[in-house]
Structures are given as C-alpha cells and as structure tokens.
Amino acid sequence: IWAGWVFRKKIIIHQQDIRPTLSNKLCSWCASKITVSFEKSLSDYPKEKTEWIGNPVRxxxxxxxxxxxxxxxxxxxxxxxxxxxxxxxxxxxxxxxxxxxxxxxxxxxxxxxxxxxxxxxxxxxxxxxxxxxxxxxxxxxxxxxxxxxxxxxxxxxxxxxxxxxxxxxxxxxxxxxxxxxxxxxxxxxxxxxxxxxxxxxxxxxxxxxxxxxxxxxxxxxxxxxGLMKKGGREQMIEIISEYESK
Structure with missing residues (x-):
C-alpha cells in the first residue's frame, strides 16, 4: 500500500471487523478512501474519507x-x-x-x-x-x-x-x-x-x-x-469505479 502511495496510486482500504486492524490504522493516512462494515467503526478513521457501507458478500x-x-x-x-x-x-x-x-x-x-x-x-x-x-x-x-x-x-x-x-x-x-x-x-x-x-x-x-x-x-x-447493512458489494463497486475515473 505504501509503495502504491509513493507512485501516486489511489488507495482504498476496507475495515471488516469491529476491532480496527493495525495494518489499516497504519495505512489510513495514505488512503484515498476508507470503507467500514460497522457504523461504530466510523470513529476509528478520519471522518472526511471514511464511509460505512457494510461488508460485501460473494x-x-x-x-x-x-x-x-x-x-x-x-x-x-x-x-x-x-x-x-x-x-x-x-x-x-x-x-x-x-x-x-x-x-x-x-x-x-x-x-x-x-x-x-x-x-x-x-x-x-x-x-x-x-x-x-x-x-x-x-x-x-x-x-x-x-x-x-x-x-x-x-x-x-x-x-x-x-x-x-x-x-x-x-x-x-x-x-x-x-x-x-x-x-x-x-x-x-x-x-x-x-x-x-x-x-x-x-x-x-x-x-x-x-x-x-x-x-x-x-x-x-x-x-x-437486520444485523448488517446491505448493499456493501454494490457500494464498493461504485467507490472503486469512482476512483478509477479520477
């Protein structure tokens, strides 16, 4: 991820679990967008680039x-x-x-x-x-x-x-x-x-x-x-498409 940032690539990271991972916390500063599975995880990352989308399904x-x-x-x-x-x-x-x-x-x-x-x-x-x-x-x-x-x-x-x-x-x-x-x-x-x-x-x-x-x-x-927010897969696709076009 850091290598991608050095080469000016758009970085998107997704926080699946409730407990934030060390890798995501370390990489959050260079991410263009951060998505999270749970609403309560919004407070773990910079507000301006974090979005609650749920977790994508297969x-x-x-x-x-x-x-x-x-x-x-x-x-x-x-x-x-x-x-x-x-x-x-x-x-x-x-x-x-x-x-x-x-x-x-x-x-x-x-x-x-x-x-x-x-x-x-x-x-x-x-x-x-x-x-x-x-x-x-x-x-x-x-x-x-x-x-x-x-x-x-x-x-x-x-x-x-x-x-x-x-x-x-x-x-x-x-x-x-x-x-x-x-x-x-x-x-x-x-x-x-x-x-x-x-x-x-x-x-x-x-x-x-x-x-x-x-x-x-x-x-x-x-x-x-009703436990998990639905539509995570579709929202993730939209976000990736959005950053691909930038």
Whole structure:
C-alpha cells in the first residue's frame, strides 16, 4: 500500500471487523478512501474519507437455493439440517464437541460438519452425519441448505448469515477479534453465543431445544437479517469505479 502511495496510486482500504486492524490504522493516512462494515467503526478513521457501507458478500450467495443444495449434498427434506463450521482451517475444539454430542444432535437432525483439512475422523459415522474437510467455492450451497449454522465469528461468515437470515450459534475463537464480533451479535440479540471453554452437553441440549422452537428461530432469523447493512458489494463497486475515473 505504501509503495502504491509513493507512485501516486489511489488507495482504498476496507475495515471488516469491529476491532480496527493495525495494518489499516497504519495505512489510513495514505488512503484515498476508507470503507467500514460497522457504523461504530466510523470513529476509528478520519471522518472526511471514511464511509460505512457494510461488508460485501460473494456473488454466489445471490443465487443460493436450499432445494438445489440439499440435492447436491444428498440431504433429505424431512429433518432440519445443521451446518457446523470451524472456519477455513477448522477447529479441533469444535470438532471434538460435535463428536462427543453426535448422538443427541443426530437423533433428530441432519449434520453437515466442515472439519478443516486433515481434521476429519473416518471412525465417526452416523446416517445423519456428513463430514467434509473443506468446501471452498461450494460453501454457499452449505449455507443455503442449513436451518441453523454453528460457526466461528469471522466477519465474512457473520455477513453471510445476516444476508441469508440464518439462525446462528456463534463460538468465537478465544483471544481474537472474533470475540468483539460475537459480542456485537449477542448485543443485538441476533444469535446465540457460547465461549469455547463452555462447550458441553448442555450446549447440545440448548441447540436441540432451539431447533424445536419455531418462534425463537423466527425471531433470531429476523434479528440477524437486520444485523448488517446491505448493499456493501454494490457500494464498493461504485467507490472503486469512482476512483478509477479520477
């Protein structure tokens, strides 16, 4: 970025998470434009060049279809589906919790579990349990089919959950910016948040009860739908186009 500034290039930086990153703070002085995902982040950067646009979502999400996605993964339509993901690299703690509570979860629900590369367990089997190490470009299919998503608190997944209105159980990575993101979700009553060190059989029972409560699921879906500002992708394209023409 600094090299671009030396050569008089227009610099646009985007602050995704609530907690400002050191790299963005260091580069903010040379940026032509700064965009942020959250309104409260406007105060972290120079007012005259900072704009709240929300967080852009992938094109693929725009055409996500639950019926097509269920067929792709071989899921039935007679039981709810829980998507469990520990992020792109997976989560050992989350995986172990899933496997310990698989009986309770799979008794009434279908599970799509993204374990992370080299973190799957071939010995864990159940007719309602599907484990995949990594999905990549097909992640939008997994999100589309899910009735509930259990995930980390990266801002990209939170944005996508908001865009799709998914019932969310959030388990932030301890000691990271994800805890700030999770607090934002919890404060808005838009998801259920658990600390990683509190994962136990009681959490599994809470999840079963939640999936049986249509009223609570509807409330959470509405709340998370309004959590993130929409239109970030379109606004980002407009901003880039504007600075390209200058």
């Amino acid at each position: 094109d693929a999400l725009l055409g996500a279809n639950a019926d097509i996605s269920r067929e792709k993964f071989g899921f039935r339509s007679d039981q709810p589906i829980i998507l469990i993901t520990g992020g792109s690299s997976g989560s050992k703690a989350l995986n172990e919790w899933v496997w310990k509570n698989l009986g309770a979860l799979c008794a009434q629900f279908q599970i799509l579990h993204l374990t992370g590369k080299d973190k799957s367990s071939p010995n864990i089997k159940h007719e309602n349990y599907h484990q995949i190490e990594f999905l990549g470009g097909d992640m939008f299919h997994a999100l589309a089919l899910a009735d509930m998503v259990i995930s980390r608190a990266g801002i990209s997944i939170i944005t996508e959950l908001s865009f799709l209105g998914k019932v969310a159980v959030i388990i932030p990575l301890p000691g990271t910016h994800q805890e700030d993101n999770a607090f934002f979700v919890e404060e808005a009553h838009a998801g259920i948040v658990y600390r990683q060190d509190k994962l136990d059989s009681h959490v599994a029972r809470d999840i079963v009860n939640l999936l049986h409560s249509q009223d609570e699921r509807t409330r959470l879906s509405r709340a998370i739908s």
